Amino acid sequence: HAPVVVAIDGPSGSGKSTVSRAVAARLGLSFLDTGAMYRAMTWWMLTNGIDIDDADAVSIACAKPVIVSGTDADGPTITVDGVDVSGPIRGPEVTAQVSAVSAVPAVRARLVELQRGCAEVAPRGIVAEGRDMGTVVFPAATAKVFLTASPEARAGRRAAELRAKGVDEATIAAMAADLTRRDAADSSRATAPLVRAEDAVLVDTSELTLPQVIDAVVELVAERA
Ligand code: C5P
Numbered sequence: 001h002a003p004v005v006v007a008i009d010g011p012s013g014s015g016k017s018t019v020s021r022a023v024a025a026r027l028g029l030s031f032l033d034t035g036a037m038y039r040a041m042t043w044w045m046l047t048n049g050i051d052i053d054d055a056d057a058v059s060i061a062c063a064k065p066v067i068v069s070g071t072d073a074d075g076p077t078i079t080v081d082g083v084d085v086s087g088p089i090r091g092p093e094v095t096a097q098v099s100a101v102s103a104v105p106a107v108r109a110r111l112v113e114l115q116r117g118c119a120e121v122a123p124r125g126i127v128a129e130g131r132d133m134g135t136v137v138f139p140a141a142t143a144k145v146f147l148t149a150s151p152e153a154r155a156g157r158r159a160a161e162l163r164a165k166g167v168d169e170a171t172i173a174a175m176a177a178d179l180t181r182r183d184a185a186d187s188s189r190a191t192a193p194l195v196r197a198e199d200a201v202l203v204d205t206s207e208l209t210l211p212q213v214i215d216a217v218v219e220l221v222a223e224r225a
Pocket of ligand 1: 012034035036038039098099100102103129130131132133182183186
């Protein structure tokens with residue numbers, strides 16, 4: 001029968017990454033962080049001096065980098081032209097520019113193809129997280145989840161993560177503002193905006209613990225698989 005595909009979408013700070021990874025580990029499935037692919041593409045553009053505001057330049061250049069995404073739930077790595085970029089893609093430069101790069105249709109077409117390829121070779125199936133997994137990339141997914149959380153809960157979680165890393169309060173405030181801007185851009189773009197698929201189950205994580213969210217998603221997959 002068809003391989004299992006679990007599509008998990010939602011805004012930044014909804015708990016998507018942590019939940020997706022844990023669900024993949026629990027179910028013995030591969031894991032795909034599609035945000036990391038858009039970040040890797042953005043990293044390559046910045047490294048090669050491509051003008052991000054020039055959509056035509058971005059469209060042409062996006063065919064060039066070789067992006068290989070690991071699909072191991074324990075610690076997926078991502079390489080661009082053979083270089084491990086797992087660290088740099090989380091930096092503020094990439095984070096500030098990724099929404100602009102990911103709004104370019106040619107970028108999305110290229111990465112969507114890579115994402116579907118990853119699902120095809122996953123031995124037991126895959127948990128894929130992003131913004132358009134249920135709507136565009138895997139419309140026939142076994143189970144679709146849309147994770148949300150109140151803006152306060154999302155900002156609070158992100159701040160706690162950063163504080164734990166020793167980041168100062170001014171930077172935390174700046175990153176919260178950047179996150180709000182990025183979500184607005186991702187939700188309002190013309191191509192593959194962040195929206196809930198009609199058949200996605202909405203899970204509001206504001207008042208739930210992480211184990212509760214993981215259990216809810218695992219249960220949903222068990223019902224559908
Ligand atoms: O999930 P993460 O915050 O790493 O995603 C970074 C950015 O990549 C998002 O803000 C969005 O612009 C883009 N993205 C996307 N489609 C996806 C995953 C991420 O446009 N499926």
